[in-house]
């Protein structure tokens with residue numbers, strides 16, 4: 001049976017996720033259907049032709065009525081990002097769904113890299129050898145994750161961010177657009193690196209840093 005996917009969220013990031021799924025579907029060997037999305041309202045207009053089919057509270061019922069098998073968290077930065085994405089991921093698994101991993105055909109992913117379930121690698125991203133990504137990670141447009149990086153669960157690496165070799169980003173952190181992180185540094189759990197920052201020393205958990213050098 002082919003995978004029947006529900007997207008969780010129907011905003012800006014969902015547009016990109018759905019387009020990524022469609023592009024994958026156009027390549028050989030893909031066997032899935034995007035059944036719909038659920039959002040905070042349950043009444044949103046279709047996204048790229050994909051219908052809104054309910055809200056989080058209706059998900060357990062939708063699993064049966066729509067014969068859903070897989071989900072993909074298609075919420076990006078809204079609601080603070082990592083915490084909401086983690087909660088939506090857990091609720092979708094609790095409803096019995098399997099996380100779907102989507103890698104845009106234009107992304108470059110080294111054969112020795114590892115990508116956890118439910119993660120999304122968007123167009124033009126590069127993931128180098130021995131990088132390890134957790135579950136429900138976003139590697140957004142043209143971001144690059146270099147060799148031996150370790151990226152935790154629910155992390156968002158925003159468009160154009162550059163992670164040098166051996167960088168560790170712990171669970172739920174946000175690495176903003178255009179950020180540069182130098183080699184072998186660590187970004188603590190739930191931290192935010194603001195767009196455009198240059199990280200030259202470790203970032204403590206749950207703090208926000210910005211600027212060059214980031215502080």
Ligand code: JB3
Pocket residue numbers: 008009010011012013014038039040041055056074075076077078079088140159
């Ligand atoms: O910068 C880029 C390339 N993308 C941004 C992305 C990373 O983050 C994008 O431009 C936006 O800034 C943002 O996209 P996101 O997270 O989709 O935000 P927004 O466009 O505001 O849409 C939020 C969506 O999340 C809406 O469909 C809401 O209904 C939905 N949502 C909010 N809370 C929720 C919940 N959906 C569910 N299922 N459950 C919730 O609790």
